[in-house]
Amino acid sequence: MRLDKLAIFALLLWLATITVFAWFFIRGVTTEGSDGRAAIVLQPAERDLVLSEMRGLLVATQQILEGVNQGDMQHIAKAARAAGMAGAADVNPALMAKLPVEFKQLGMSVHREMDDIAKAAEDGKSPAEILQMASDTLNKCVACHAAWQIKSSGQ
Template sequence: MMGTAKNRVYLAAIVVLLLIIAAMAYKFVVVGSTQKAEDGRIAVLLEPGERNLVLREMRAFVESLQLMSDALSKDDMKGVAKAARTMGMARSQDVPLAMVGKLPLEFKKLAFSVHGQFDAIADDAETIGTTKHTLGQLSEVLQKCVACHNSYQLKAPTSK
């Protein structure tokens, strides 16, 4: 095979491999493992253990929100900060990377922004320390919870 023809074959192989990598990255980063749910939402397909992990995290969000609400009712900003900190960005490190790839991009954005907002609530409770400000932050977090629950459901993949 001539040098030019050989180079074209190599170039074609590189292009095909790059397209495969791009498709895999698109699937892993943007689309995730999803299908249209019967109720119009997006069903995120997770194995039972993965689904349980996400549901456990959601229950922990609700628990932290309850603890923060209780602390706010007592003007206990240290209690607010403590409860919020438990659900901050450090908590997002508990999610296995393989599972993150199954989550659609918008779901990931919502989840990571909620973790970040919990850190902001903790920081602001320690520095600003006003109930009204924190209630506004809690409202923003709850809006994201509502948006997520209105858009997604967690479902086990069906066997073929």
């Protein structure tokens, strides 16, 4: 009888722990932002990492447009590939856990679409098609920026 109760208690404790982890994984670590958006709270170094990835996305976008303008498909493919999934894979788990799940999904879909743009350029798709894809991807940049800001927990 005693043992049964202990087993049930252990099971409940385990379930509670899993639930808390799942809750954090889905919600991330967020608070109200200074301007009406939701703010993700990160350590200064984590914020720097995310923002440097962001600047990489801006560089890729500029380079894609330049490639389209010059009709240089290889330039487009190289720029888009640099912002693709391969570059996004090595984010550490502690940081991943702080990012809300919609944020991660939106972020990953942008990296995937950068790979799609690289492939489209390699497959010799028309500049108009590449521009349409880039424009669709930029909608995601816009949507995410409208919803989230990043606060540093160290300041």
